[in-house]
Every structure is written in C-alpha cells, then in structure tokens.
Amino acid sequence: MVGDLWATAPSAPGGASRRRVKTLRLDQGGGPFRLELGGQLACLDVAFQTYGTLSSKRDNAVLITHALAADAHVTGDADPGERPGWWKDVVGSGKPIDTQRFFVICPNILGSCHGTTGPSSIDPGTGVPYGPRFPRITVGDWATVHAALLDALGIDRLYAAAGGSIGGQQALELALRFPDRVARIVVLAAAARLSAQGLAFNACGRASIVGDPHFRGGDYYGHAPPTGGLSAARMMAHITYLSDESMRGTFGRRPREQRGGAGDAFGAEFAVEDYLADQGRRFALEFDANSYLAITRAMDYYDAAAWGDGDLVEACRRVGARVLLLSFDSDWLYPPKDCRELAIAFVRAGKEIQHANIPSPHGHDSFLLGSSAMNNFVRAFLDG
Amino acid sequence: MVGDLWATAPSAPGGASRRRVKTLRLDQGGGPFRLELGGQLACLDVAFQTYGTLSSKRDNAVLITHALAADAHVTGDADPGERPGWWKDVVGSGKPIDTQRFFVICPNILGSCHGTTGPSSIDPGTGVPYGPRFPRITVGDWATVHAALLDALGIDRLYAAAGGSIGGQQALELALRFPDRVARIVVLAAAARLSAQGLAFNACGRASIVGDPHFRGGDYYGHAPPTGGLSAARMMAHITYLSDESMRGTFGRRPREQRGGAGDAFGAEFAVEDYLADQGRRFALEFDANSYLAITRAMDYYDAAAWGDGDLVEACRRVGARVLLLSFDSDWLYPPKDCRELAIAFVRAGKEIQHANIPSPHGHDSFLLGSSAMNNFVRAFLDG
DSSP, X not given: OOOOEEEOOOXXXXXXXXXXXEEEXXXXXXXXXXXXXXXXXXXXXXXXXXXXXXXXXXXXXXXXXXXXXXXXXXXOTTOTTXXXXXXXTTEETTSSEETTTSEEEEEOOTTOSSSSOOTTSBOTTTSSBOGGGSOOOOHHHHHHHHHXXXXXXXXXXXXXXXXXXXHHHHHHHHHHHOGGGBSEEXXXXXXXXXXXXHHHHHHHHHHHXXXXXXXXXXXXXXXXXXXXXHHHHHHHHHHHXXXXXXXXXXXXXXXXXXXXXXXXXXXXXXXXXXXXXXXXXXXXXXXXXXXXXXXXXXXXHOBGGGGGTTXXXXXXXXXXXXXXXXXXXXXXXXXXXXXXXXXXXXXXXXXXXXXXXXXXXXXGGHHHHOOHHHHHHHHHHHHO | OOOOEEEOOOOSTTGGGGTTOEEEEXXXXXXXXXXXXXXXXXXXXXXXXXXXXXXXTSOOEEEEEOOTTOOSOOOOTTOTTSOOOTTTTTEETTSSEETTTOEEEEEOOTTXXXXXXXXXXXXXXXXXXXXXXXXXXXXXXXXXXXXXXXXHHTOSSBSEEEEETHHHHHHHHHHHHOGGGXXXXXXXXXXXXXXXXXXXXXXXXXXXXXXXXXGGGGOOTTSOXXXXXXXXXXXHHHHHHSOHHHHHHHTTTOBOXXXXXXXXXXXXXXXXXXXXXHHHHHHHHXXXXXXXXXXXXXXHHOBGGGGGTTOHHHHHTTOOSEEEEEEETTOOSSOHHHHHHHHHHHHHTTOOEEEEEEOOSSGGGHHHHOOHHHHHHHHHHHHO
16 A cells, blocks of 8 residues: 655755645555546655654644645644645644644645646656546545555544644544544534535536636646636635625725726726635646636535435444534534534434534634634643 | 607518617717726617607607616507517506507617617727726616716606516616606515625626626627537526525426436436527527627626715615515525615605515515516505
C-alpha cells in the first residue's frame, strides 16, 4: 500500500506557503488505484501536511478533512513565515485541535488541484492532463484515499477525524467505511446528503463552467482556461456559504468605494458585488475548473444512507466512532434540519452522539471561523 | 406625448401568440425620450396587449406590470388559439383581475426584448443594435414609460396597477412618481428595495454572462450569442424564484429519468438539474443577454426610499393610491420581512394599506401561481 515518501520542493503557486507539503504516491497492492464508480488511476499522489508529533503508541493522530476549495495547509502556526492556514483558529498550538497534543494530518483531496492527483494531473497513460477523462470520484473514494495515506504513515487508528461541509462528510464516511480506524468524528455544517436546492446550486456552477466557450469540453489545458465561468460559479457558491443576515450586516446596499461611471454598467457598483467579483477572480486564478466539476459531483452523489440501503438509521449502526455533530442556525447549504436528521439517525441507531445547533450569523462558513461556542464543543469532545 | 398607433403583424418568435401585440411609438414633446440616469432614446416603441373594453368614462383601466423575463402576453383567455399568458390564473374573464370588468393593459418593459425598445433594438443614430450602448434604465423609467403609454391611450387615471416582483415595484413607483394617476396598487412579492443577497445573485448572473467569451463586451449581435452564460444566469436566478421546501417536494434527490452514463459526468444526473438546465436553455433561446443585464441593474438600483431622501416613511407620504401589499412566507428573494418593512412605512405615513403574508411553499414564484388566498385578497381589494 505504501509508495515512496518525500518532501517536495515548492511547485505550486504560493511558494513558501507550500513548502511544508509532503507528497506520497499510493497504490493498491501494486496495481492501479480503483475507484468506487469503476474508474481507476494508474498513479495516485497525495499531498498533505502534518503538524505536531506522532506519539510512540501512534494513538494521537487527528485527520483534518477539507472542503471544496481548501488544501493541505490547515494551519500556519508552526511556521510564522507561512500564510495563515484555512482553519488556523481551530487547529494549532493551544487551539481546540491542539498540535501540541495531536499529530495532525491534512491531505489535499483526490480530484483537487493543490498537489493531490486530479484532472489537471498528467495521465501517465497518455502523457497529457486527464481533463474530462479523469474518472468520476466520490466521498467514498476520499475516505479510501485517506485510509491508504494512514496506511502509508503507519497509523492504524485515528484519535479523531474532523471537518466541515464535505470535509465533515469525509469524516462521517471514514467512520462508515472503516469503522475500526477512527475513534471519534467531528462533523460540522454537514448532513447525510445534499438537498435539492444544494444540488441545484452545484448544477448552476457547473453550467456556468461548461457553458464558457473556453471550457472546450474540459480539454482547455494549454489554452485560455474558462476563468469567466469558474469565477461566476465561485461567486454564486460563495453566496451559499454566507447568510442573508451576514450580507445585510457586512454589505447592505452600500455602493462600492469607487463607483463606476456610466460606461461601467456591467462592472461592480455595490460593495457586495465588488467583494464577490474579487472572490471569484482570485479563485479562478488558483483553482482548476475540472476539479470544481469533479468535486461538486462527488458532493452531489454523497448519501450516507447508502450504507443502509437507503435507511440512514441502519447506516449509522455501522459506526464505531463517537460522534460530534454541529450545525449552524444560519447555514442554508447544509441546513440545521438536515444535520438534525443525521443526529436523530445516530440516536435511533443507539450510538453515542453529541449534537448542537450553534447560533451564528455567518451561514455555512461558520465552521471555518471557529466561534467560541463551536471551539468549546470541539475541545471538550476531543478531551473527553 | 403621443406617437402613432398601429397594430403590428407578428414579428417576434412565437407567431400567433404575439398577434394581439400592439406597438406604440412614444416621445416626449417631439424630442428624444429622456431617461432618469441621463441617457436618452431617439425612438421608443412600446409593445403592449390590451384585454377587455375601456369604459366610456375611461375609469376601468388596470395596468399589469411584468417582472424580469415576461412580456405583454399576460393572459390568453380571450383567444383560445394563443399560448397561455404568464398570469392567466390571475387575469382574465372571471379571474381576480377580471377582463369582463376591467380594461387590462400589459406593456413589455423598456430594455426588454419582446417588442419594446431594448438593447437589441436598432439605434437609429447608428443603424446597428444598441448593445452595450443602450442607456442605463431604472424602475423610474419604466413608470415614466407606462405613464406615456397611458397618455397615448387617453387614460388619465388607472383604476389600478398590479404586478409581482419588479412588476410590483413598478406599480409602487407609479404611485410614487405620478400620485394622481393611479387609484390602487397591488404589490406582490416585492419590497422597497433588493437585499444584499439579492444584489449578490444578480451580480453572479451578470458575471456569468459577461464572463462568457461570446459576450464580446455586449456586441454579440450577428455572432453566436452568450447563451452559455445567459443560461447559467437563468438557472441560478430560477433557484431564487423557488424555495427549498418546494424543491425538496418536487425534485428531492431523484435521478433524472434517463440517467447519463460514465461519459456524461458534466450533464444533468438529478431531476432538479435536468429541470433547471431545460429552463436555462429555453430562456437563452428567447431572451437577450443585454436585456438581462439592463433589467437586473434596474432591479438593483431601485430604492423606493429615494422619494423621501432615504426615509421610506417620508416617501410613502407621496402615495395617493390605496395599497395592497402581499408577501409569501417562502419567498427569499423579496422576503416577507422586507415586504413588511414597506407595509409598516405606509402605516406610519398614515396611508390606507392592506398587507398580508400568505403561506405558500412556492417561494417568490407564488405570485405567478395565484393561490386562492392571494386571489381572494386581490379580488376583494379591486372590488372594494
């Protein structure tokens, strides 16, 4: 199961901030890496970062599973020269997921574009990027790759796996697929499955990308990429990460600082547009459109109830881990009612679960921000 | 104020269904038509339909003001060969807005592409379509054009003006701008202004259009139009017209009927995607992208409080019309709380207003559907 291990030189944009990224080449018994929906990868590299020290008993490992667009750089506290990690207020020295106590591992997910094999990687069989030929992936594949990485690192059983959004679903799936390999899961701003409205938003984002003539059916590498479509997709998704309340408070109907003149009718005129356009622009420069398609598809497909042939309670019976499940009251991407449905299924399955719905104006992104309420729950759960 | 009046032969796609559309050329005292933000149009044609008979006292006219994508064809009941009008359950013979009793006028709005002058119209000064040179328009301009049309038709004062969404805002604006010209306004699924989240969704739709390389800065006439971007914009907007609840009920996570194979990873796989993609595709075939940009901008700009220098109560004092204001509890584009803010302003201004928040699972689109609760309110208000 183990490939060769090395520390990579900085290769991705971001330079110094990526220098702590390691990459492992994984395989399954020497053959190709087989995927849940029938595809396979001849070569699978996983980029990851680690923080803290693995105990001699190898019993203090915590896996952090990231959401759609993040990467292995979960926190930067161990190295002041780095850009801040995406979960720096939750993971780090003295933080709820304490790198003084835990050996924290954060891999970039399969299909992404931040070091782990994805559609922009070279297909060794053809010598060109996979592009639209990248096999379809699932949350189950992410869990399988995480387990293979743990094998490679010599970790049999995690102290915990933790993540938000589809990161939370990865933690859940790990506990469903490999019940013996994780003692605790922290599932934030997530549910057993995405709602129809969530599916719809993902479909719109993909339509925006594949409808961009620069998309070229996914074979745009070496050409101008579909940044217009990807940027618009990100802008829209970003709305679903915030809340009506937080947007009113932060932006309201305030004009942007330098309002465009009469010739600028298509440009941003309100502050909220300016903010979103900037988010979209920056995202489109650093993220791969085919990765966006692949990851949102995996997000669509996921339904934890599949482990119980459609019965979520039956599925939950598989889980051996203790479960912490937190929703946020203004989250409308994975709304509290859907999180609660999962919590109830765990209770009905007779499992040990802590569940709370945390008041927060910050919508789905609340899990990233690490409020004191959320952090207290996470800390107490990991201490207990 | 009056130009020449004639009945047009069918000129737009739709053939027979458009045959009752009339077109009027309007001007302001023989000169160009001047717009609120400083632009002007040398030539302004307004397409409209009428239903019923104007009374000898000219006191039974009801103006229907349409929302973003609709047209003059509000109902088809008078002619069984026509396609159904967009508000056929609310307007027609024996309907709450009864064409046996009222002379109903429905104009296509300025900037649209269904007969009234818009960006796809030929600029007489250049001989080519306006495209991105079409002047910026406002809800105030729509009200001014409506008033000019009433002048041309010899109608001094409306029995009522009625519309939903930005159609409701047009009715409101008519009562603010021309207090003597309307006796009653019916404002449905609307508010004094759009929220930050609403601005954000409009910005994303526009980003999707202008980010499509086929957009060519708005000068795409004679080339392949930006249908990919426009389709994606419509798909996204369509989500905001529905509700989480209705999407769960109608689609849930059901697969589309003929599920794509492994090679179809970018196509629709869930029923909700199929539905939205079809909506987007059809819309992109019949609507003009520049019109979409112009109309959503007008929607963004509108703030009824401008009539009170930012004080909505002060603005409402201008209104002479009786007001019916209905919101729908699952509408999250113009949410009930924003509609209620407008209702309270009318009350504080000492105006006669009826306001109700109607239970409905159908989101913003509820106003189009004409539930019995809504219809009863409208009927009683117009009878009273």
